[in-house]
Amino acid sequence: MVFETDAGIAVAALARYLEDSAARTGKVIQQPPMAQLADQLGLEDFIKEGGLTGEAFRVFLERYLAATTRLHHPGFLAHQVAVPQPLGALGSLIDGLTNNAMAIYEMGPAAAAIECVVVNWMLEKVGWTPQPLPPGGPGAGGVLTHGGSLANLTALMAARSRVDPEAWQRGVRQDLVVLAPEACHYSIARAVGIMGLGRQALREAPVDADGRLVPDRLPAALRALREEGRTVLAVVANGCSTAAGLYDPLRETARCCREHGLWLHVDAAHGASALVSPRLRARLEGLDQADSMIWDAHKMLRAPTVCAAVLVRDQADLDRAFRQEASYLFHPKDRPGFDAIERTVECTKAGLGLRLFLVLAAEGEAALARYLERQHGLATEAAALIRGCPGFTVAVEPESNIVCFRLEGSDELQLELRRRLLERGRHYLSAAEFRGRRWLRIVVMSPHTVLEDIGRLVEEIRELEPEARMQVGGGEAR
Numbered sequence: 001m002v003f004e005t006d007a008g009i010a011v012a013a014l015a016r017y018l019e020d021s022a023a024r025t026g027k028v029i030q031q032p033p034m035a036q037l038a039d040q041l042g043l044e045d046f047i048k049e050g051g052l053t054g055e056a057f058r059v060f061l062e063r064y065l066a067a068t069t070r071l072h073h074p075g076f077l078a079h080q081v082a083v084p085q086p087l088g089a090l091g092s093l094i095d096g097l098t099n100n101a102m103a104i105y106e107m108g109p110a111a112a113a114i115e116c117v118v119v120n121w122m123l124e125k126v127g128w129t130p131q132p133l134p135p136g137g138p139g140a141g142g143v144l145t146h147g148g149s150l151a152n153l154t155a156l157m158a159a160r161s162r163v164d165p166e167a168w169q170r171g172v173r174q175d176l177v178v179l180a181p182e183a184c185h186y187s188i189a190r191a192v193g194i195m196g197l198g199r200q201a202l203r204e205a206p207v208d209a210d211g212r213l214v215p216d217r218l219p220a221a222l223r224a225l226r227e228e229g230r231t232v233l234a235v236v237a238n239g240c241s242t243a244a245g246l247y248d249p250l251r252e253t254a255r256c257c258r259e260h261g262l263w264l265h266v267d268a269a270h271g272a273s274a275l276v277s278p279r280l281r282a283r284l285e286g287l288d289q290a291d292s293m294i295w296d297a298h299k300m301l302r303a304p305t306v307c308a309a310v311l312v313r314d315q316a317d318l319d320r321a322f323r324q325e326a327s328y329l330f331h332p333k334d335r336p337g338f339d340a341i342e343r344t345v346e347c348t349k350a351g352l353g354l355r356l357f358l359v360l361a362a363e364g365e366a367a368l369a370r371y372l373e374r375q376h377g378l379a380t381e382a383a384a385l386i387r388g389c390p391g392f393t394v395a396v397e398p399e400s401n402i403v404c405f406r407l408e409g410s411d412e413l414q415l416e417l418r419r420r421l422l423e424r425g426r427h428y429l430s431a432a433e434f435r436g437r438r439w440l441r442i443v444v445m446s447p448h449t450v451l452e453d454i455g456r457l458v459e460e461i462r463e464l465e466p467e468a469r470m471q472v473g474g475g476e477a478r
Contacts, residue, residue, distance in 0.1 A: 075453060155310050374447070
């Protein structure tokens, strides 16, 4: 059978890829010119002529994998993207082949059942009562979406359904605003734009010097908005922020929102996974008092991209978010299951829950908790190591697996150092703005990364420093 042969080729190649990546074989990142890469892969010829099977497929896959960014490599320190657990990755294969577009139950009963159980597991971790199977009636609820940006949009749509229930039929009121810290993810601004509120409707919440929400200053901000004739659709808090990985004070923020009758949405795409660890979950204290939240399993839960949850304290709000008609989908029928399409932007929706379920089933909660605690602990150790190196500054004590640091010099120097690091390909890190300055940024995602890797990164920065300073006009190194 051709599929079985080609699948065997793929599995063997991927097994070698995992082993080589974890062993630091080759570069973590390389970026050949796109036209050159397309030619090496023979893309145009295969599109025209076909024949990608057997030996041709083996060669193609070898070249393709050679040009990937190796997330399993210990030098991968750049972004909040999961280093996927292998069985979870097989979930993507199974879902891709079965292709059950499970937004309606009859198109994917097994996928729908798995999603509902996985969502219930997440609801329990938040501290909310899980929904029945199939979902319905009072209580908390949720749905999986294709990414955190869609999840944030869906949550704000649910908030709008409570604040402006006529918006779906009559259009959006132009007095609505969303109050969020400047450090919120860009998808919040994108959601505000998609909802037709306009960029001016995203207002900055009061924050401290590190960008955390200051609940005591919220009442004054709310009073000013009322005097301006504005109605707050939702207050957004971070759990944790994208750039520096800091958590907002959720309990105090939730108390203020309850006192003023406001919807609190928590973007916990990255940080919610701390709920799995009894030792780390205190960082999200008060999350159960929010009205909605998002949680990306394709970050710290090691599920392959993408698998994001939008969860609400009252599932009726989510059920009211979308009000559409389509005679071929929405009509009376026997309902042994649940149509997720009633809660999502997507009509064609992948069986996202299978990816997370297979990770949970392979690892178990205790192993995931150990992984989370290890990555958080390694970030703390990395910050201490970097802080102890002359000329280096750490932005803030890590609260997650994110560390922002910089070498003494200009913002341009930090970007030049990063450019040179990526050119070498031994380490892959990102850069972010924090406190008005540019910082180098590491996100400890790979289970194969150890403190010695951070030490080697610092040594490489030292090697690159003289030429980088000359390039940006900063003179020679000290």
